[in-house]
Amino acid sequence: MKIGILTLPFNANYGGILQAYALQTVLEQMGHKACHINRLPHHHLPVLLRPVAYAKRLVERYVLGRRKRIFFEDYHNAIMQHTNVFISQYIRMAGKDGVNGLKATDFDAIIVGSDQVWRRDYWRDITTPYLSFAREWPIRRVAYAASFGLGTWQYTQQQTRQCAQLLARFDQVSVREEEAVSLCRQHLGCDAVVMPDPTLLLRREDYLQLLPEAPAASDTAEPILFAYLLGDNENDISQAQRLAKEHGMQLRSIIASDNPERPLSACVRPPLEEWLQGIAAASLVVTNSFHGCVLASIFGKPFVALGHQQGGLGRILSLLHSLGFEENPSALSVSNIYNAGLPDVQQRIAQLRQQGLDYLRQIQ
Numbered sequence: 001m002k003i004g005i006l007t008l009p010f011n012a013n014y015g016g017i018l019q020a021y022a023l024q025t026v027l028e029q030m031g032h033k034a035c036h037i038n039r040l041p042h043h044h045l046p047v048l049l050r051p052v053a054y055a056k057r058l059v060e061r062y063v064l065g066r067r068k069r070i071f072f073e074d075y076h077n078a079i080m081q082h083t084n085v086f087i088s089q090y091i092r093m094a095g096k097d098g099v100n101g102l103k104a105t106d107f108d109a110i111i112v113g114s115d116q117v118w119r120r121d122y123w124r125d126i127t128t129p130y131l132s133f134a135r136e137w138p139i140r141r142v143a144y145a146a147s148f149g150l151g152t153w154q155y156t157q158q159q160t161r162q163c164a165q166l167l168a169r170f171d172q173v174s175v176r177e178e179e180a181v182s183l184c185r186q187h188l189g190c191d192a193v194v195m196p197d198p199t200l201l202l203r204r205e206d207y208l209q210l211l212p213e214a215p216a217a218s219d220t221a222e223p224i225l226f227a228y229l230l231g232d233n234e235n236d237i238s239q240a241q242r243l244a245k246e247h248g249m250q251l252r253s254i255i256a257s258d259n260p261e262r263p264l265s266a267c268v269r270p271p272l273e274e275w276l277q278g279i280a281a282a283s284l285v286v287t288n289s290f291h292g293c294v295l296a297s298i299f300g301k302p303f304v305a306l307g308h309q310q311g312g313l314g315r316i317l318s319l320l321h322s323l324g325f326e327e328n329p330s331a332l333s334v335s336n337i338y339n340a341g342l343p344d345v346q347q348r349i350a351q352l353r354q355q356g357l358d359y360l361r362q363i364q
Contacts, residue, residue, distance in 0.1 A: 001108040001363065003027055004094055006037045006129060008115050008122055010087055012080045012256070012269045015199070015291025019114050021090050023144065023198035025206070026360065027111075035092040037099055037110070043073040061260070069260045078264055082271040090210075099133045109140035109363055114176055114198050119149035126159050130166035141169055142363055145176040145195045145356070151314045153187050164188040174359060177318040195359050196322070196352040199294050203353075207298070208280065211273055223283035225249035228275065228292040229306075232259045236306050240286045243304065252278055256289075284337070290315045297323060297349060300341040323348050 005027075007020050020036060027034035045053055054070055061068040069075045095101060110131060116122060117129045125132070131141055148154070155163065167173065167188050174195035175181060184192040225247065227240035237255065244251040254275055257267055276295070279285055285296040288306040293316055296303035305316050320326075323345050325338050339345070 001032045002106065003032045003034045003363070004037045004102075004107040004110040005034060006099075006110055006112045006131070007117050009039050009098075010083075010091075011076070012083050014083070014256075014269070014272050014275045015289060015294070016115050017083060017087060017091070017272060018291065018295075019198045021086075022202045023111070023114065024092060026198065026201045026357065030361065032363075035094045037094050037102065039098040040093070040096050043076045045073045067260050075264060075267070079258075079268050081268065083269050086272045099128065102133070104134070104137040104139070107137075107139055109142060110134060111142045111144050111363070112146055113143055113174075114145035114147065116147045116149035118146050120154040120159065122149075126155065127162050127166060130163045131169075132162070132166055135166065135169075140171050140363060142172045143167075143170055143192070144172075144174055144360065145197055146174070146180070147176040147315060148180050148183055149315075151177075151179045151183075153183060155187070160187050164190070172359070172362060177314045178321070179314045179318070193359075194318075194322075196356045197291070197294055197319075198356070199291060200298065200349060200352050201356050201360075202298075204298055204300070207276055207295070211277055211280070222248060222250040224278075224281055225251050225284045225286060226278040226282035227251065227253035228256070228278065228285070228287045228289055229253065230256050230289050232257045232262070233288070236286075236288055239306070243284070243286060247284065249283060252282075254278060290319065293319055297340040297345065300346060302337050302339045302341065304337055322352060 005020065005023055008016055010017060010020070024034045024036065057068045057070045057072070060066045061070065094106065112129050112131065118126075120126045123129060129146075134141075153160075164187070167190050173184065173190050173192045175184060175192045176195065176197055178194055181192050181194060184190045225240065225244040227237070229236050229240070232255070240253065241251060254270060256269065259267070279292070279295045279299055279301065282296075282301055285292065285301050285303040286306065287293060287296065287303065293303060293305050297319075305320065307313050307316070320338065323338070323340070
């Protein structure tokens with residue numbers, strides 16, 4: 001089948017890129033022809049619009065006190081210079097301009113997901129990830145591990161009504177978090193099931209194939225604590241430093257920051273392979289990222305999950321629960337090290353993987 005995958009527009013987020021790669025790879029392994037309905041991750045502001053846009057951003061930053069970058073397009077393209085290489089090499093695209101220009105005959109099916117594809121804040125028109133552009137197309141419609149991102153309902157009444165009507169046309173609906181099942185039932189009138197994030201559908205060996213060489217060992221006698229942290233939370237950074245010192249580990253880190261007060265060079269994301277390499281070589285992973293927790297689990301690494309309120313805690317808590325770790329929001333701290341290398345945890349991951357693959361095999 002010709003399958004289109006609609007997920008969030010690509011940015012410098014490692015997890016968002018890797019889940020897209022994983023879903024595409026699994027579908028291709030099943031014999032489908034899969035590609036992404038997405039815009040190329042390059043920002044361009046037409047010359048005629050620049051004076052107005054720059055003036056508006058200057059006011060927002062220096063008058064209203066908002067954390068805005070004046071030359072956002074240049075900034076965004078710069079921080080993605082390495083992740084764009086991975087996207088161009090491994091992600092197949094249906095075109096250059098997202099849903100624009102697509103025809104009903106282009107696909108036999110469209111899969112919406114995964115990641116926070118149903119989060120209202122991330123779309124100009126939230127009906128797009130409910131396939132409003134393909135309303136009358138004679139295709140199979142599937143939501144795979146779609147996420148609202150937050151545990152509370154964010155849509156307006158009109159958006160809720162429109163999205164419920166569109167979702168009723170779907171053949172299969174699955175979400176990524178347990179809390180999303182209730183949101184679908186209460187607000188969209190749909191009975192959804194929980195499916196694992198696409199990154200869990202691939203094995204450790206699949207990800208190791210993306211690395212140019214075997215995971216590098218520490219250049220000292222110390223084991224490695226790898227910290228992957230979203231944002232500039234000084235408390236998270238200091239906790240990772242303290243944990244490394246307490247356990248006698250060498251600290252290596254990637255801090256994914258978009259703070260406009262930081263110099264551009266400090267915000268450029270290293271290659272995605274470097275992120276994978278860091279997790280693969282670590283003795284302990286500390287992260288406030290959902291996909292950081294997922295990859296640590298796949299690689300069988302002990303990990304510490306820290307709360308990242310802006311990104312929503314539900315997805316991390318749902319993951320911990322699915323792996324057999326009982327947890328609550330107040331307990332996400334460095335005091336809890338989850339050992340993903342335990343046989344029963346790896347068995348749960350294998351079961352989740354099989355569950356997801358079986359769900360995708362129903363697309364025909």
